[in-house]
Amino acid sequence: MSLLQLNKVSKYKFDEEKEWLFRDITADISPEDHIVLIGGSGQGKSTLLRIIARLERLDDGGICLEGKASKEWKPQSWRKKVSYVAQKPVMLTGSIKNNLRTVSLLHDRPFEEELARRYMEAVGLGQLDWGKNAVDLSGGEQQRLALIRSLMLNPDILLLDEITSSLDPGSKHAVEQLLLEWVSEASSPKAYLWITHDVEQARAISNQVWFMAEGCLLEKGETTAFFEHPNTKQAKQFMSGLQTEVVKHP
Numbered sequence: 001m002s003l004l005q006l007n008k009v010s011k012y013k014f015d016e017e018k019e020w021l022f023r024d025i026t027a028d029i030s031p032e033d034h035i036v037l038i039g040g041s042g043q044g045k046s047t048l049l050r051i052i053a054r055l056e057r058l059d060d061g062g063i064c065l066e067g068k069a070s071k072e073w074k075p076q077s078w079r080k081k082v083s084y085v086a087q088k089p090v091m092l093t094g095s096i097k098n099n100l101r102t103v104s105l106l107h108d109r110p111f112e113e114e115l116a117r118r119y120m121e122a123v124g125l126g127q128l129d130w131g132k133n134a135v136d137l138s139g140g141e142q143q144r145l146a147l148i149r150s151l152m153l154n155p156d157i158l159l160l161d162e163i164t165s166s167l168d169p170g171s172k173h174a175v176e177q178l179l180l181e182w183v184s185e186a187s188s189p190k191a192y193l194w195i196t197h198d199v200e201q202a203r204a205i206s207n208q209v210w211f212m213a214e215g216c217l218l219e220k221g222e223t224t225a226f227f228e229h230p231n232t233k234q235a236k237q238f239m240s241g242l243q244t245e246v247v248k249h250p
């Protein structure tokens, strides 16, 4: 059963007249899909995530959630079910507590303080004073707070844009563990679509891979199969580039 469908989703580059950034992306997200979205820089991965989050418009094609076209959904109802965590987190004004509460209140959900404390502890933010101004947090602390804000909404699909890019290895591992627990302990199935450039992370946290190259979704497949036997020469080249990087920067 598919939860979200992308049907020929296409986007123009914004600085090039009528040149496609990507074209005809057709794919499904099912309730228990844990997908990593990988590909070279500038392929449009973040743009695709922002389109799915309805923060940017598409130029062609369509998206359905629960079988209903996006234009039939109010943006707020959509965002209760599909929550986006940006690579560069945007903090709401005021305290950490205000950040944790506001999103729940905006979406008509009660604020579950106990749960917020458990999530904060799980990602190593248990010691923070909730009265502290959120904009004064470090980049890595803001990334984790933004993630927890989204988890508090209990969405069906999380869209995660390189959310561990500013984190030390221990904090990165803690975030991965929290997300794995979140999907395994939830009372209803949870999906995520996670952009990462970290192959080890991709293998650890996904059961599906989407690979973007040459302006399209060139490969989709089960994680182990993709990493062991990529089908396209572009995916093989991409993976060998990553291995060279690992050798250069062990």
Ligand SMILES: Nc1ncnc2c1ncn2[C@@H]1O[C@H](COP(=O)(O)OP(=O)(O)OP(=O)(O)O)[C@@H](O)[C@H]1O
Residues within 6 Å of the ligand: 011, 012, 013, 014, 015, 021, 039, 040, 041, 042, 043, 044, 045, 046, 047, 048, 056
């Ligand atoms: N709204 C937009 N419309 C069209 N083009 C965009 C838009 N936003 C970004 N771009 C351009 O598209 C390209 C891809 O950007 P994007 O950040 O989506 O790629 P990415 O695959 O996520 O890259 P990276 O892995 O480096 O983060 C960039 O050249 C950017 O300038």
